[in-house]
Amino acid sequence: MTKLLIADDEPEVIEGISTLVDWENNGIEIVGCATNGEEALEKIRELCPDIVLIDIKMPRLDGLQVIENAKKEGYMFESIILSGYDDFYFAQKALELRSLNYLLKPCKPKEVLDAVLKAKNVLEKEREKEALINRFIEYYNETLPILKERILNEVVFGIRSKEEIEKLFERYNIKLSSGKYCVVLTKFDIENASDTYSSSPVKQEAYTLACVNLIQEGLEDFRAEVFRGRNEIVILINSDFEFDREMMDDILTKVKKSANEKLGLKLYFGVSRWCDKIEKINYLYDQALNALELKFFADDIDILYYDDICLNKNTLLYPIDEEKAIINSLLLCQKDTIKDKVENFVNSLYVINTFNKWFIKSAVLALLGSIIKVCHEKCIDLNDVVNSKIFESILKTEKKDLLKTSLLSFLNAVVDRIEQSENKNAIVKAAINFIEKNYNKNITLESVAKEVYVTPAYLSILFKRELKINFIDYLHKVRIQKAQELLKNQNLKIYQVANIVGFSDEKYFSQVFKKYTGLTPTQYRESLL
Template sequence: MVLKMIVAEDEQSFREGILTLVDWKLYGIEIAGEAENGKQALEMIHNNPPDLLLTDIRMPFLNGLDLIREAKAAGHEFHSVLLTGYNEFEYAKEAIKLGVSDYLLKPCMPHDIIRVIMDLKQKIEQSENEDKALNAINRSWNRNLHLLKNQILSQWVQHPLMPLEDRSSVMNEVDMTLSCGPIQVGLIRIDSNKSQNVTASKRDLELIRYALLNIAGETLRPLYDGKLEVFRHGDEMLWIGNYPENTTNEAIEGAMKELQLNLEAYLKLSISISISSAAASVDNAHIGYQQAIEAMEARFYQGRGGIFFHAEAGKQTAAKSSILDDAYLHRLEKDLLLALQNEHYEQAVDAIEASMSHIRNNSSYSKAEVHLRSTSLILELQKFAQERKVASIEWQDSFVNWIEQIPNMETLDDCSVVLQKIVQSIVEAVSNQKSLHRTVHATIELIKQKYNTNLTLELAAKETFVSNSYLSSLFKQELGVNFLDYLHQYRVEQSKELLRQSYKIYAVSKLVGYQEERHFSSTFKKWTGLTPRQYQKNYNAG
């Protein structure tokens, strides 16, 4: 450890002796300056603050004690050693007040100066080592305190209050910012789907979650007047905040929208948020957590990127019977399979749309129930498709097994798209064995030429000299997809090439026929399972 030292001494010969008779570098001391009076030394201290000051007491312009006093008053921190004569002990009390570390009686030999300076250097190094150790202990404590808080809060959202448990005292012991009043529990869920081609490392995911919680804390703290704790519970990101007085759902929703904007801006993340009703205190944290989970169920029907309050979730009525006993769905599925067998593909597409519409209108079915029903239907479709040698569909930038995608169906729209793609794949497999109707063929050529314009079903019907309804019906029958969905899929395929060429997303949306970037992004994600940004990132990483 090298220390900087300034020497202030008005006797030139004595000053030069201090500097030349000792090889200070050998002792880990760097001479930062030499001064012949107190005023000059003070300027040196201002310009190049030292660790040590070796100064005479009696000097012109500014004596040694005044030099130390003024330098410390200016905010400089250093250790000082006084050079003093036998008749100058009247300064001793003042020197003690100024925190002078040691003194030397003049005249003195070089080895005396070395001894005092090296003793002081050793004390400085020992003090710094102790400070480092203390800082390390503090950092370790703070890190462990954060982990301890996380563990405690995670336990509270899982379990009700135990007998003799005093959560208010625990909050004080671990320095939580929460108080004993009403609380609200919030749940943050990242909307981004995992890509099979590029999977973030565990370290990357941990860093993302860490950053997300920090941003959530900074953004939401004003809403809760600083009384907020953000934490992890498994892979879920939660917060507990003391319910803000005299506030409205509109004010809370405004803060949540700000959080969504911040995460989009800083981390390029889309999130869904669910929020509990007010609970009496942290003793009821588990109730708030369950309410947040229930509120997040609305995401399945309303889609990603939403803000869901438990009060809204509470309006849903419980299912009177299992989805497996839904007679109307059962009939639609039989119609679907019968239509596929008879090659009435228009009716098959209509049956899929009717099924999804029925489930959406009866949103009392849980996500797990819809997954179960979808799995049952996909197994039936898989049996049928095996005869046509159709084994996979493209989803999230790769060809995948249908059944494997059930857990990834986070919304009803996901279920709808996967089922539509399965039916479309079956129809395409059959259609490849025969020629397309000339009207459909002409319309496909029209789409290839004008997909980047404001092309509509009505315009396409006029160009091919048929009615809107006839063209729509013909498309479903020949391709297993309606006109508009086919147009969207074609635009998405064209946009992929532009994204691979690193075009800006807003530019790509214009080039493939979308006037709004938001509409393009939602359509792209619907038919690929990825946002345009995710697709572009995956391609560049590959």
């Protein structure tokens, strides 16, 4: 309901307006009445009406003074002037105070109602406009951080020109000005985080956003923007002077301590050099990223500087002798010596390829490739080992010790496979494994030979030599063994059992079943009762 206040020094006028108009059915509620100006002003303060219908000539304060004083105090309402004087001054003053109507007494109830409804309509439109503007402001405030983050990412990745950067910074109130710039990249120590945190993308996102806010709070005394980058948090610092290392260490140590205390996370940082050109910030990002990768070589250091990188591109050497030593230990199944040889291999990589993480990882992957190749030549089955996450683990790890652990775990698994394969031909084993998994399908000597990369004739020879049985007899034997288990289920029909184990013809199934068991499927089932 729209709230209406009536103010007039003639009680009979108030009575007439209140009773002669059907206010309720028109969505109007009379919330109060006043017979003098001071009372009217107090009622406006107390009741906050939407519309004030007020006489000009009243004791103490006239109607125009009431409206003027109330609006100076910040009260918002629509006003309608009542007057028995047809005076241009009062009409002009009413217009200055933005009154919607000026009614001359005596006025008819319909005139009063029309004036009030007009004021109500204006009021509702104003409220709709205000609500729309407020929604837009709310939406703008909600999306502003996302817009700023996108713009800052475009800056650090070199997508924007200097002119575009300056215009966007001004438009979105990004607090970076002329002077010098430095980029610091921050990551969590994911590998030491709890399992709950590591396995939940939603929690990772929540921790990232919390960290961004925490770092921004820690840098509130500096000109800095903190936002999410591609795979790290970016801190873009702007200053009139370059921070020396002691000052930067002090700032980042406080941030690191706060994150650890409040979020239980361990942060580490990569710090770029400084430059005085805003359009060169993307180069600083690359420097900070290179510095961040030093963590791969320095587990005990959490603040890493680009200035500490000393790359020597002429020393990318592969430790071939150490590789040969590892392979020899594998083929001899010498588990007790493999650990030391892995240590020697990895340490050699670190010594001769200082600060080149990707070459080191590539070298370890090359070693794995050499091992797999040797084992394949020796007919050693590594399928379940190679299909593990060893390659992904090596590519993702950021620490030297974890790299050695992954490599050693793989090598020990390989030794186990070599030991298992010493007394059985690997090709036959692979064929048996394939039959066990696919006996219910339409498999043949040719299809199995294709799976194990040999000719059908050679596979047939291997079966007779290693298992003392030909291929088809072995396949039938496996199928009949599976059928014997299925026949224990009285709900399965004979033809269903036949189909399940790979026979499309029930009669042929019965013949083969009797050949290997001496009984027909029906007789075998009855013997179980």
